[in-house]
Amino acid sequence: MSVGSFTSLFYFDIGAFLFFTMAIAWRKSLFGQVRLLRANAIALFLLGLLSGIYAKDAALIGLSIVILLVRAYGIPTIIARAIPHSGDQWESTRVVNTTASILIVAAITAFAYILTEPLVALNPTKRIASLPVGVSALLIAVFLIVTRRRIATQLIAFALFDNAISACAFVLTEGVPLVVESGALLDVLLLIFVLVALASNMRSQTQSMDIAELRELHE
Amino acid sequence: MSYLSLILQITLIVVISPLIGQLMIKIKSKAEGRRGPSLLQGVRELGKLLKKGEINPIGTGSAFALAPAIYLVSTLVLSAIIPLIALKLPGSSNYDLFWVVGILLIGTIALGLGGLDTATAFGGMGASRELMVAALIEPSILMAIYALSIRANSSNIFKIVHATLSNPQQIASPQSALALIGLVIVVVAEAGRIPIDNPSTHLELTMIHEAMVLEVNGPKLAMVKLASSMRLVILIGLVVNLFFPIGISYSTSSVGSIILGIVALVIKVSLLAGLLAFVEVFLAKLRLFRVPELLAGSFVFGFLAVTASYFLPVIKA
Numbered sequence: 001m002s003v004g005s006f007t008s009l010f011y012f013d014i015g016a017f018l019f020f021t022m023a024i025a026w027r028k029s030l031f032g033q034v035r036l037l038r039a040n041a042i043a044l045f046l047l048g049l050l051s052g053i054y055a056k057d058a059a060l061i062g063l064s065i066v067i068l069l070v071r072a073y074g075i076p077t078i079i080a081r082a083i084p085h086s087g088d089q090w091e092s093t094r095v096v097n098t099t100a101s102i103l104i105v106a107a108i109t110a111f112a113y114i115l116t117e118p119l120v121a122l123n124p125t126k127r128i129a130s131l132p133v134g135v136s137a138l139l140i141a142v143f144l145i146v147t148r149r150r151i152a153t154q155l156i157a158f159a160l161f162d163n164a165i166s167a168c169a170f171v172l173t174e175g176v177p178l179v180v181e182s183g184a185l186l187d188v189l190l191l192i193f194v195l196v197a198l199a200s201n202m203r204s205q206t207q208s209m210d211i212a213e214l215r216e217l218h219e
Numbered sequence: 220m221s222y223l224s225l226i227l228q229i230t231l232i233v234v235i236s237p238l239i240g241q242l243m244i245k246i247k248s249k250a251e252g253r254r255g256p257s258l259l260q261g262v263r264e265l266g267k268l269l270k271k272g273e274i275n276p277i278g279t280g281s282a283f284a285l286a287p288a289i290y291l292v293s294t295l296v297l298s299a300i301i302p303l304i305a306l307k308l309p310g311s312s313n314y315d316l317f318w319v320v321g322i323l324l325i326g327t328i329a330l331g332l333g334g335l336d337t338a339t340a341f342g343g344m345g346a347s348r349e350l351m352v353a354a355l356i357e358p359s360i361l362m363a364i365y366a367l368s369i370r371a372n373s374s375n376i377f378k379i380v381h382a383t384l385s386n387p388q389q390i391a392s393p394q395s396a397l398a399l400i401g402l403v404i405v406v407v408a409e410a411g412r413i414p415i416d417n418p419s420t421h422l423e424l425t426m427i428h429e430a431m432v433l434e435v436n437g438p439k440l441a442m443v444k445l446a447s448s449m450r451l452v453i454l455i456g457l458v459v460n461l462f463f464p465i466g467i468s469y470s471t472s473s474v475g476s477i478i479l480g481i482v483a484l485v486i487k488v489s490l491l492a493g494l495l496a497f498v499e500v501f502l503a504k505l506r507l508f509r510v511p512e513l514l515a516g517s518f519v520f521g522f523l524a525v526t527a528s529y530f531l532p533v534i535k536a
Contacts, residue, residue, distance in 0.1 A: 012396075099515045106522040
């Protein structure tokens with residue numbers, strides 16, 4: 001693979017990653033958000049795969065396959081179980097409404113570009129120039145965690161946060177070592193397991209997950 | 220020859236736009252399992268309207284009288300300043316993409332004033348909705364244009380198309396893809412198609428464009444209808460040529476390349492219009508209060524296209 005075609009494929013893929021991140025902030029349907037998270041993780045897998053093929057690094061290709069299995073299949077499937085199959089599958093109450101959210105997402109992207117400029121200037125290669133995408137996905141995930149109320153969206157945002165960290169790693173250092181990555185994956189997986197179990201437990205007891213409607217756990 | 224090709228381009232748009240509009244209706248009908256009217260139905264309707272007399276609502280003044288003419292003339296001007304069949308037309312070095320925005324708005328505002336002039340509930344409601352949509356479209360269309368002009372180092376439409384033609388791999392970049400999505404949403408909104416507006420219904424609560432021109436009749440309605448379908452064709456042609464300028468003629472000197480340009484334009488516009496009509500079958504109209512959400516989305520696509528051109532620089536071949 002030549003440098004030119006690698007860079008243009010890499011850019012296209014990281015553009016898709018940014019697009020799916022932004023789309024998660026836009027969609028209201030919870031199952032739609034899970035599908036977008038899958039697409040986001042597939043874009044992340046392709047980032048790893050491309051870098052692996054380009055650097056002829058078998059470990060990196062293996063790592064990206066692990067990412068495909070856990071992040072594009074495992075985690076979204078578990079999160080989908082936190083969505084009630086009957087009843088409200090829409091995220092209708094948000095702290096910040098949709099129009100404002102997507103405009104804030106745009107502002108975050110520009111902010112991430114300004115924020116990472118000195119970092120990119122340290123080693124201005126074409127690949128590292130796309131670091132703002134990873135950082136903006138990180139900030140968008142934090143924004144979503146703060147402004148969304150449904151447990152499923154918060155889990156999605158949390159998974160997105162982790163995807164963004166991996167994307168930054170792929171952009172900066174051709175991926176993290178397999179040990180570190182698998183440790184992080186297990187961590188995230190365990191946390192999501194616990195939260196999904198907690199969520200279904202709470203829903204079976206209180207019929208609602210909205211903090212504003214909980215009476216018993218109020219201070 | 221260059222003036223001849225200009226006249227040819229304008230005539231082509233006038234002639235094909237009722238047909239393309241009818242083609243979209245036909246494709247929609249087929250996809251829904253109906254037969255649909257014949258392709259010439261649009262032309263027949265225009266002929267019928269032209270033969271009719273005119274009724275002016277009591278109390279209307281010059282705004283109502285002039286609106287359809289201004290709408291049509293602005294659309295004709297628009298069809299003269301866009302590279303649709305050739306890359307060089309008289310005055311082509313002056314035509315900015317910003318002109319397109321301005322001229323589109325002149326027509327919309329003239330028609331909006333005409334709607335207000337009738338002083339009926341529908342006219343005012345339609346005009347206010349149409350102008351709301353127009354005001355939301357403007358920033359996103361400007362953003363998308365900005366993103367495209369970074370690529371070509373110029374906001375001249377002809378230069379942008381030329382740059383795309385001479386370096387086609389620029390199209391395969393994320394910023395172009397984002398700008399394309401943003402522009403397609405804008406075109407759909409500007410042309411008043413589903414999911415923003417439904418041109419085939421006259422339902423009180425949901426109509427936008429149709430409410431604004433409810434009192435327009437006879438030959439004036441023919442002008443408005445023709446101009447609306449021309450706008451759709453011009454905008455589709457603009458998007459097609461900004462992103463896929465295959466077949467467009469480099470100069471206006473040879474007859475063969477002009478004919479090729481015409482054929483290519485007709486095929487490309489029909490394909491994209493058909494695709495739009497087909498996709499519309501699966502969509503429902505958005506509630507008016509959710510329209511700003513969609514247009515804010517298209518603004519963000521344009522904005523991301525602009526920022527992406529800074530952190531994902533264009534790769535030169």
